[in-house]
Amino acid sequence: MCFMGRWSEDRVAGAAPDAASLAAARKLARPGPWSETGSNDVLVWGKCQGSGKTPYQVSVDLAAPAYRCSCPSRKFPCKHALALLLLWSRGEAADAGTEAADFAREWAEQRAGRATVRERRQSEQPADPAAQAKRLADRLALMDAGIADFSRWLADLVRTGMASARSQPYSWWDGVAARLVDAQLPGLAEQVRTMGSDIHARSDWTDHLLHRAGRWWALTKAWRIRDHLTPDELADLRVAVGWSVPASEVEGVEALPGPWLVLGDHRSDDGRLQQQRTWLRGPDGTVVVLLDFAARSEPLATPQLAGALLEATVARYPGSAPRRALFTGGVGTAGTARTLGGGSSIRQALDAESAAVASSPWRERHPVLLAGVRLSTGGSGWLRDEAGDALPLVDAPLDSLLALTGGHPVDIFGELEEGRLRPLSAVIGNAVVTP
Amino acid sequence: MTWLAELRAAALVGTARHPAPSPPAELGARPPEVHTAEESLLDQAALADAVIRAARQPRRLDDAGLARPAPPDHCPQASGEAARLLDLLLTQPPVGPELRTLLVADWLRLAAASGVRVPHKLLPPLLAAAGTRASVAEHLHPAIGTRGRWLQGLLESDHGTSDSGAGHQQGAAARDWAELAGTDATAEVERLRRTDPAAARTLLGGHWDNLAARERAAHLATFTANLGPDDEELLERALDDKAKSVRDTAAALLDRLPDSARAARMADRLRPLLRLNGVLRKRLEIGLPPEPDAAALRDGVPAQPRSGEPDRLARLDTIIRGAPLDTWTSATGRGPAPAIALLKGETRVLEAIASTAARRADLEWVRALLEDRFEPRLLACLPAVEREERLVRQLRSSAAPPFALVEPLRDLPRPWGPALAAEVLEQITAKNGGQLAVMLAGILPAALPPEAAGQCRQLLERSDDDAARRRVLRDAVQYQSFRQSLTEAFS
Numbered sequence: 001m002c003f004m005g006r007w008s009e010d011r012v013a014g015a016a017p018d019a020a021s022l023a024a025a026r027k028l029a030r031p032g033p034w035s036e037t038g039s040n041d042v043l044v045w046g047k048c049q050g051s052g053k054t055p056y057q058v059s060v061d062l063a064a065p066a067y068r069c070s071c072p073s074r075k076f077p078c079k080h081a082l083a084l085l086l087l088w089s090r091g092e093a094a095d096a097g098t099e100a101a102d103f104a105r106e107w108a109e110q111r112a113g114r115a116t117v118r119e120r121r122q123s124e125q126p127a128d129p130a131a132q133a134k135r136l137a138d139r140l141a142l143m144d145a146g147i148a149d150f151s152r153w154l155a156d157l158v159r160t161g162m163a164s165a166r167s168q169p170y171s172w173w174d175g176v177a178a179r180l181v182d183a184q185l186p187g188l189a190e191q192v193r194t195m196g197s198d199i200h201a202r203s204d205w206t207d208h209l210l211h212r213a214g215r216w217w218a219l220t221k222a223w224r225i226r227d228h229l230t231p232d233e234l235a236d237l238r239v240a241v242g243w244s245v246p247a248s249e250v251e252g253v254e255a256l257p258g259p260w261l262v263l264g265d266h267r268s269d270d271g272r273l274q275q276q277r278t279w280l281r282g283p284d285g286t287v288v289v290l291l292d293f294a295a296r297s298e299p300l301a302t303p304q305l306a307g308a309l310l311e312a313t314v315a316r317y318p319g320s321a322p323r324r325a326l327f328t329g330g331v332g333t334a335g336t337a338r339t340l341g342g343g344s345s346i347r348q349a350l351d352a353e354s355a356a357v358a359s360s361p362w363r364e365r366h367p368v369l370l371a372g373v374r375l376s377t378g379g380s381g382w383l384r385d386e387a388g389d390a391l392p393l394v395d396a397p398l399d400s401l402l403a404l405t406g407g408h409p410v411d412i413f414g415e416l417e418e419g420r421l422r423p424l425s426a427v428i429g430n431a432v433v434t435p
Numbered sequence: 436m437t438w439l440a441e442l443r444a445a446a447l448v449g450t451a452r453h454p455a456p457s458p459p460a461e462l463g464a465r466p467p468e469v470h471t472a473e474e475s476l477l478d479q480a481a482l483a484d485a486v487i488r489a490a491r492q493p494r495r496l497d498d499a500g501l502a503r504p505a506p507p508d509h510c511p512q513a514s515g516e517a518a519r520l521l522d523l524l525l526t527q528p529p530v531g532p533e534l535r536t537l538l539v540a541d542w543l544r545l546a547a548a549s550g551v552r553v554p555h556k557l558l559p560p561l562l563a564a565a566g567t568r569a570s571v572a573e574h575l576h577p578a579i580g581t582r583g584r585w586l587q588g589l590l591e592s593d594h595g596t597s598d599s600g601a602g603h604q605q606g607a608a609a610r611d612w613a614e615l616a617g618t619d620a621t622a623e624v625e626r627l628r629r630t631d632p633a634a635a636r637t638l639l640g641g642h643w644d645n646l647a648a649r650e651r652a653a654h655l656a657t658f659t660a661n662l663g664p665d666d667e668e669l670l671e672r673a674l675d676d677k678a679k680s681v682r683d684t685a686a687a688l689l690d691r692l693p694d695s696a697r698a699a700r701m702a703d704r705l706r707p708l709l710r711l712n713g714v715l716r717k718r719l720e721i722g723l724p725p726e727p728d729a730a731a732l733r734d735g736v737p738a739q740p741r742s743g744e745p746d747r748l749a750r751l752d753t754i755i756r757g758a759p760l761d762t763w764t765s766a767t768g769r770g771p772a773p774a775i776a777l778l779k780g781e782t783r784v785l786e787a788i789a790s791t792a793a794r795r796a797d798l799e800w801v802r803a804l805l806e807d808r809f810e811p812r813l814l815a816c817l818p819a820v821e822r823e824e825r826l827v828r829q830l831r832s833s834a835a836p837p838f839a840l841v842e843p844l845r846d847l848p849r850p851w852g853p854a855l856a857a858e859v860l861e862q863i864t865a866k867n868g869g870q871l872a873v874m875l876a877g878i879l880p881a882a883l884p885p886e887a888a889g890q891c892r893q894l895l896e897r898s899d900d901d902a903a904r905r906r907v908l909r910d911a912v913q914y915q916s917f918r919q920s921l922t923e924a925f926s
Contacts, residue, residue: 158449159450163448209446211484213480214482214483214484215481218484350491350493354489375501382496402586
């Protein structure tokens with residue numbers, strides 16, 4: 001099929017993932033922020049000045065259609081791509097005739113040759129090492145500058161006081177986050193964005209922001225001494241700032257055999273992004289976590305059932321235990337476990353959390369398996385172990401837990417987060433169940 | 436102020452206005468290598484963060500706050516397809532809310548019949564559904580099992596409603612009842628009246644003199660349930676009450692007792708008013724009652740108004756309603772049907788007779804009256820089978836507009852027989868049947884017998900512009916097929 005004519009505005013509207021994106025795009029669809037726009041038979045491209053220093057590079061492949069933008073939005077296509085298409089459809093920008101911008105042409109070529117590239121990747125050596133080293137140096141320079149900028153912002157924050165930060169609009173936080181994204185620090189950016197809403201949503205916002213600012217501060221200091229960190233410490237730091245390790249670098253490293261027991265899984269949706277965490281335990285007791293992400297409108301990977309034994313091999317990302325992991329091949333089912341094994345007391349679980357904080361201060365969630373705990377429904381719920389120690393619950397479906405446990409002591413697996421437990425599975429009557 | 440509190444205070448207003456504290460020596464923090472107040476504060480914030488996270492202690496909770504564990508369930512749990520279908524109905528119902536309610540109630544009935552219980556995991560959504568749908572709530576037991584009752588008890592006590600089991604109240608009823616407030620006291624008499632009418636009568640009789648007029652009237656009105664000759668004594672006493680509302684209530688109740696002394700007195704007042712005339716004695720003349728004497732006034736015959744003409748027809752109505760219906764058969768020497776024929780044209784008298792027959796559920800008169808007039812209140816007195824037969828006949832003759840039949844159709848036990856189902860389907864698929872279809876939408880799916888599903892499916896395949904009617908038929912088909920799956924899952 002070869003439909004390369006100019007799109008109507010309706011067709012552009014039809015490509016929008018939701019009404020909000022289209023509304024945002026209409027606001028952007030004026031020549032002001034745009035530069036270096038152009039189009040040919042198959043491509044429309046342009047640069048859009050956003051809130052950051054570098055303009056976003058936007059390319060649209062009309063044939064597929066496919067969209068690419070250097071902005072951090074998880075909307076697909078994003079408002080920039082939509083705005084560019086709107087301008088082009090109205091004939092207000094991106095007129096044909098110019099030579100395609102480098103970024104757009106590169107992208108189109110990449111797309112066209114992806115299949116062959118993928119095949120080639122298996123056999124060929126990685127690209128030019130000198131160019132790679134240059135890219136890494138560029139990225140580190142950008143990140144260094146971003147961290148320095150963030151440190152100054154933290155100092156400003158405590159100089160003017162957190163009370164005045166609370167009176168700032170959300171856009172203030174979003175602006176800080178956008179600068180962090182531009183500096184290739186998306187993990188930090190996400191934390192700052194979350195703080196922008198937490199500061200109004202949480203009653204303990206003073207302590208929350210104080211401690212978080214302290215943690216961010218420690219992180220900027222750790223970044224500066226990253227050459228002196230152990231590989232695991234450095235890997236944890238990379239996760240915290242959002243410098244991800246490509247899956248392709250992990251896949252070949254190891255292949256830990258199963259069966260892997262699914263301890264529990266959790267899905268969350270923060271409005272921008274859906275996330276699924278699946279906790280697995282290997283035959284030797286190694287605990288790993290699988291992370292799946294999907295844009296809001298896209299389906300997540302099928303959840304694994306708690307208690308299932310998976311016949312699969314797993315490779316772990318670098319970092320301290322429990323490490324993130326991925327499946328290195330197909331996943332088969334090897335039956336169902338009747339129990340999750342021996343658990344710990346609440347005191348032991350908190351001690352383990354303390355030890356984990358000491359070795360990996362950026363980690364916020366710790367998997368725990370509690371033995372023989374009973375449910376109390378006061379407030380948002382509590383678990384109490386045989387010794388009388390108690391732990392508050394978070395995100396717990398209390399009625400469901402009550403119905404399943406009948407108030408009897410059971411083993412519960414969950415995530416320990418800020419001193420509260422998010423229950424993900426329970427062992428009841430010789431079966432692992434999800435509340 | 437503790438170090439943490441000072442730190443918080445400084446951070447809140449800013450180091451420009453509040454100096455950063457010094458870290459406590461006992462934490463063994465490294466000596467600061469910082470230059471500015473901001474850096475010092477941020478260093479200490481990082482320290483506080485790490486210290487707090489690394490030093491979390493469990494809280495203590497004594498087991499007084501824990502629910503007493505549930506006793507074991509001896510009934511096996513529904514499994515396989517049956518459990519899956521309930522899960523589907525509760526968590527992602529493939530049908531609309533009305534059908535879902537019907538099907539969940541069906542599931543509970545089938546489970547009870549098969550001796551299995553609801554899986555524990557599904558109890559919370561089921562109890563939530565029962566909270567808004569009475570027809571689900573009434574079928575919860577025994578299908579929810581021991582765990583379900585336990586959970587219900589916990590959730591109710593959480594919501595502040597006390598456990599109102601019948602057991603603990605009965606012994607203390609007489610003493611506690613006097614302390615209940617107005618409507619609660621009435622509700623309690625009503626409950627007792629249904630389970631133990633004599634006890635209710637003793638209770639009310641015992642407190643009679645201490646109650647306000649409004650209370651006497653309201654409590655007495657609940658005696659419509661299980662009314663019998665034993666109640667006559669209290670009702671006669673109430674006819675002498677100071678309050679008109681109480682006297683009226685008692686009179687209305689005595690209207691339902693054709694063997695009572697008051698009925699005999701009313702018969703004595705009615706008999707002289709009836710006279711057969713004509714050569715063939717085929718004309719019944721009905722006179723108007725005289726001005727009531729003290730006894731008639733006591734029995735509820737309306738008094739002479741202070742000014743204007745008395746309503747003599749109303750007096751006649753009162754007497755007719757109070758007298759036994761056989762007064763008419765003995766006066767005319769004929770059975771109910773010919774007696775009614777004699778009264779042709781006397782609409783007001785017939786109306787009074789019909790309402791009397793309906794209130795007393797006098798089947799002989801009800802059947803005779805139904806030949807003359809088709810009234811839902813009369814129909815409601817008949818046994819279900821006979822009601823259904825008469826509705827089929829009524830629909831076939833189409834003498835009454837079908838809308839008048841909606842109430843009686845709703846009141847019939849479900850599912851209907853094939854004859855009635857066929858007749859109703861014909862009516863609603865007729866040219867103007869769409870409105871009837873909508874009026875019956877709530878009951879039709881469960882009312883149509885399984886054999887009618889095929890016909891509904893065929894009707895659905897016809898082209899029909901009436902979206903509401905299509906929906907009703909589609910619901911019926913969906914219900915039948917889901918119901919079929921349920922039956923199979925439990926077999």
